Amino acid sequence: xxxxxxxxxxxxxxxxxxxxxxxxxxxxxxxxxxxxxxxxxxxxxxxxxxxxxxxxxxxxxxxxxxxxxxxxxxxxxxxxxxxxxxxxxxxxxxxxxxxxxxxxxxxxxxxxx
Amino acid sequence: xxxxxxxxxxxxxxxxxxxxxxxxxxxxxxxxxxxxxxxxxxxxxxxxxxxxxxxxxxxxxxxxxxxxxxxxxxxxxxxxxxxxxxxxxxxxxxxxxxxxxxxxxxxxxxxx
Numbered sequence: 001x002x003x004x005x006x007x008x009x010x011x012x013x014x015x016x017x018x019x020x021x022x023x024x025x026x027x028x029x030x031x032x033x034x035x036x037x038x039x040x041x042x043x044x045x046x047x048x049x050x051x052x053x054x055x056x057x058x059x060x061x062x063x064x065x066x067x068x069x070x071x072x073x074x075x076x077x078x079x080x081x082x083x084x085x086x087x088x089x090x091x092x093x094x095x096x097x098x099x100x101x102x103x104x105x106x107x108x109x110x111x112x113x
Numbered sequence: 114x115x116x117x118x119x120x121x122x123x124x125x126x127x128x129x130x131x132x133x134x135x136x137x138x139x140x141x142x143x144x145x146x147x148x149x150x151x152x153x154x155x156x157x158x159x160x161x162x163x164x165x166x167x168x169x170x171x172x173x174x175x176x177x178x179x180x181x182x183x184x185x186x187x188x189x190x191x192x193x194x195x196x197x198x199x200x201x202x203x204x205x206x207x208x209x210x211x212x213x214x215x216x217x218x219x220x221x222x223x224x225x
Binding site (some may be wrong): 042044045055090104105 | 158200202211215216217
């Protein structure tokens with residue numbers, strides 16, 4: 001157990017729908033990062049939050065949004081889902097300002113049908 | 114876009130052999146270079162990392178070699194074991210910004 005908890009582990013939904021992925025960071029970590037992993041694109045950085053504030057944005061679609069709550073858990077919202085959104089979504093957490101301390105969760109496998 | 118290019122895509126090595134995975138980066142501001150190991154059904158886990166003030170770092174059977182002038186770094190796995198079979202990702206970051214840019218990964222299979 002890495003200490004980063006992601007739920008659900010698997011999600012199957014239809015095109016056009018909206019889903020929410022949840023992440024609880026490792027105790028003491030203030031930064032949360034979301035990554036999308038697909039076979040052809042590898043690990044793509046989506047967005048980072050630090051202590052409730054958006055810190056950095058990567059290749060995140062406008063249909064996707066995220067937030068980090070006061071208890072530091074984070075949610076990634078994916079809407080108007082398309083077949084191409086099927087992927088593994090990983091959350092990672094780290095101590096503030098240190099990319100060296102990334103700890104990944106086990107991911108959520110999203111399948112859009 | 115910041116990129117980290119990783120090769121090969123896949124690698125088959127015999128037990129006891131040396132596995133070598135290479136990465137190249139473009140952004141000279143990168144100052145932290147980790148390698149992650151991922152088993153099926155799991156998230157990536159930090160394996161070993163290096164900063165550009167040294168040219169080599171060794172931890173057990175795993176060694177990172179770093180060539181700053183060529184903007185390249187590599188992972189060597191000595192005495193490769195079947196349990197090393199996994200996907201390996203190189204990554205890079207500018208620690209001031211803390212987000213990691215990953216290579217596309219290398220699937221390593223160590224045959225018994």
